[in-house]
Amino acid sequence: MKDGKIQVHYLTRVEGHGNIQVEISGGELRSFRWEIPEAPRFFEAMVRGQSYADVAHITSRICGICSIGHTLCALQAVENALGVRPSEQTLLLRKLILHGETVQSHILHAGYLAAPDFLGAPSVVPLVESHREVVLTIVRLHRLANEWCDLIGGRTTHPINAVVNGWTSLPTEEALAGLRARIEAGLADAWAIVEVFRALSIPDFQRDTEYLALQHPDEYAFYEGDIASTDGGTTPVPDYRKKVIEFIVPYSTAKRARSDRRPSYAVGALARFNNNYDRLSPQAKKAAEALGLRPVCTNPFMNTVAQVVEVVHALEDSLRLIDLLLARGLHPEDRSVEVRAGHGVGAVEVPRGVLFHEYTLDERGLVTEANLVIPTGQNHQNIEDDMGALIPQVIDRPQEEIRLLLEMLVRAYDPCISCSTHLLEVNFS
Amino acid sequence: MEDGRRPVLILGLGNPFYGDDGFGPAVVEALSRLTLPAGVEVLDGGTAGLGLLPAIARRERLLVVDAAEMGRPPGTLMHFRWPEVGLGGALSLLTPHQAGLAEVLALAERLGWAPREVHIFALQPASLGWQKGLSRLAREKVPEAVAAILAEVSQVPAEPDER
Numbered sequence: 001m002k003d004g005k006i007q008v009h010y011l012t013r014v015e016g017h018g019n020i021q022v023e024i025s026g027g028e029l030r031s032f033r034w035e036i037p038e039a040p041r042f043f044e045a046m047v048r049g050q051s052y053a054d055v056a057h058i059t060s061r062i063c064g065i066c067s068i069g070h071t072l073c074a075l076q077a078v079e080n081a082l083g084v085r086p087s088e089q090t091l092l093l094r095k096l097i098l099h100g101e102t103v104q105s106h107i108l109h110a111g112y113l114a115a116p117d118f119l120g121a122p123s124v125v126p127l128v129e130s131h132r133e134v135v136l137t138i139v140r141l142h143r144l145a146n147e148w149c150d151l152i153g154g155r156t157t158h159p160i161n162a163v164v165n166g167w168t169s170l171p172t173e174e175a176l177a178g179l180r181a182r183i184e185a186g187l188a189d190a191w192a193i194v195e196v197f198r199a200l201s202i203p204d205f206q207r208d209t210e211y212l213a214l215q216h217p218d219e220y221a222f223y224e225g226d227i228a229s230t231d232g233g234t235t236p237v238p239d240y241r242k243k244v245i246e247f248i249v250p251y252s253t254a255k256r257a258r259s260d261r262r263p264s265y266a267v268g269a270l271a272r273f274n275n276n277y278d279r280l281s282p283q284a285k286k287a288a289e290a291l292g293l294r295p296v297c298t299n300p301f302m303n304t305v306a307q308v309v310e311v312v313h314a315l316e317d318s319l320r321l322i323d324l325l326l327a328r329g330l331h332p333e334d335r336s337v338e339v340r341a342g343h344g345v346g347a348v349e350v351p352r353g354v355l356f357h358e359y360t361l362d363e364r365g366l367v368t369e370a371n372l373v374i375p376t377g378q379n380h381q382n383i384e385d386d387m388g389a390l391i392p393q394v395i396d397r398p399q400e401e402i403r404l405l406l407e408m409l410v411r412a413y414d415p416c417i418s419c420s421t422h423l424l425e426v427n428f429s
Numbered sequence: 430m431e432d433g434r435r436p437v438l439i440l441g442l443g444n445p446f447y448g449d450d451g452f453g454p455a456v457v458e459a460l461s462r463l464t465l466p467a468g469v470e471v472l473d474g475g476t477a478g479l480g481l482l483p484a485i486a487r488r489e490r491l492l493v494v495d496a497a498e499m500g501r502p503p504g505t506l507m508h509f510r511w512p513e514v515g516l517g518g519a520l521s522l523l524t525p526h527q528a529g530l531a532e533v534l535a536l537a538e539r540l541g542w543a544p545r546e547v548h549i550f551a552l553q554p555a556s557l558g559w560q561k562g563l564s565r566l567a568r569e570k571v572p573e574a575v576a577a578i579l580a581e582v583s584q585v586p587a588e589p590d591e592r
Contacts, residue, residue: 042559043446043559045559046446046559046560046561058446058561061444061445061446061475061476063476064474064475064476064477064478064480065477065478065480067475104480108479108480112479112536124536125535125536125539128536128539128540135540139482139483139486139540142480142482142483143483143486146480146483146484147483155473156472156477156480156484157474157475157477157480158473158475
């Protein structure tokens with residue numbers, strides 16, 4: 001492509017600009033940018049003045065896909081502010097539902113959105129005819145994950161059972177045992193998806209960057225840990241602002257982030273994999289090997305492959321969590337907390353990467369300050385830097401091919417572009 | 430998913446923190462406090478988009494409550510059937526976050542799992558934006574939507590038909 005502009009719009013509701021914009025003239029890259037509108041900033045304002053008890057419920061509405069992660073992160077931050085330490089049962093159930101959301105979200109992304117790219121289809125719809133068994137397997141896993149989140153959280157999204165210092169309702173041991181059996185069956189489905197991705201050809205593109213993820217000594221961190229970097233070193237979560245430096249650019253309302261060392265960094269499945277490979281479950285390690293994924297991998301297109309590995313991990317590790325819960329038996333617990341003024345940070349690995357919630361509470365337990373750092377905000381600058389490196393490598397290809405590659409690149413990050421609202425459009429003829 | 434037709438689902442869509450976009454969840458909340466006919470389920474689907482596919486698949490009937498851009502005066506409540514009335518949307522998505530009702534119905538249809546009957550109760554919003562709670566116009570329409578939905582589900586056949 002010698003001259004031209006590439007624009008990809010993601011929503012008809014957003015008018016006047018594309019989310020991916022590239023300008024090429026005389027065979028040279030003139031400009032490129034990636035932008036999105038963002039909801040979390042509105043939520044920061046919205047939770048001010050609200051009770052500590054309502055923060056998780058409100059922030060779960062930031063996203064219909066990562067609502068469980070937002071809920072848990074808000075609860076963690078509030079509990080840290082109040083000096084509350086939830087029981088082991090509470091933590092095991094939180095880790096279990098978080099795995100459910102990871103499977104739910106990764107399957108949605110890898111299955112419905114990324115797979116069509118790699119199978120050369122414009123969307124999942126034609127795959128229903130050409131790869132019906134694959135689509136059925138994807139839907140089965142998706143359904144399992146939805147019912148799993150419903151069982152623990154009381155809803156498939158926007159969980160209502162998870163509250164400060166515990167759960168308002170517990171699953172029965174019979175129901176947990178039933179879930180365990182279904183997750184075991186789900187592992188076979190996950191391996192079928194591994195086989196599908198094994199056969200796909202992923203674009204070959206490398207760019208050295210920094211990968212950040214939570215790290216825990218005993219497990220592949222999702223719910224708790226310190227902030228680890230592939231450049232080395234760890235940062236305790238309460239000090240996250242030392243590692244994660246937020247900034248804004250004039251052409252986008254979304255906050256971005258750089259690290260203390262680099263102008264951009266990446267979070268998400270690949271970042272977790274790169275930092276925590278050693279702690280993957282045995283089957284997940286086998287899946288990674290089958291898929292040719294090795295740490296440290298610097299090909300952003302492999303993020304989707306890392307998601308598939310994490311689906312295997314989340315399923316297998318959930319068997320362990322359920323066994324622990326069943327061995328201990330489930331018991332109602334005292335959820336009372338002492339309200340006091342305080343400040344707390346929560347950090348949870350949600351499907352798209354590490355999420356931070358930070359709240360300051362007054363002596364009545366009302367929020368006076370809030371800061372939310374979402375994974376997609378952290379990935380913005382990294383996506384743009386990837387574009388800057390990728391476009392010159394493919395600049396001689398036809399415009400359509402460049403556009404598709406850029407779309408695939410953005411899709412690989414599985415960005416959260418504020419699904420906080422969807423106004424239905426109706427056409428009466 | 431290969432089992433037979435599933436019970437009726439009343440599905441509220443939208444975000445209660447985005448003004449009148451919260452109409453669907455508000456109606457569903459009001460309905461969940463009532464005694465509904467046997468075989469009728471209620472779900473606040475929030476903004477889960479494609480994530481709703483397993484919930485709607487193979488339903489005998491699906492009743493959706495949502496705020497919608499219909500080009501009508503604010504506060505207008507409409508009841509129509511899909512696919513007789515078309516919904517805007519596309520299936521070429523950059524992220525799953527873009528998907529809404531149109532996408533999830535299109536995918537269900539292609540899989541052969543579209544509900545046999547889809548009713549949509551849509552409100553033309555008066556006010557959208559980052560705020561909690563409905564506008565007065567929307568709030569006043571909640572009982573009307575509840576009554577219309579109850580009237581519709583009371584026509585549920587006692588036994589779901591064959592298959």
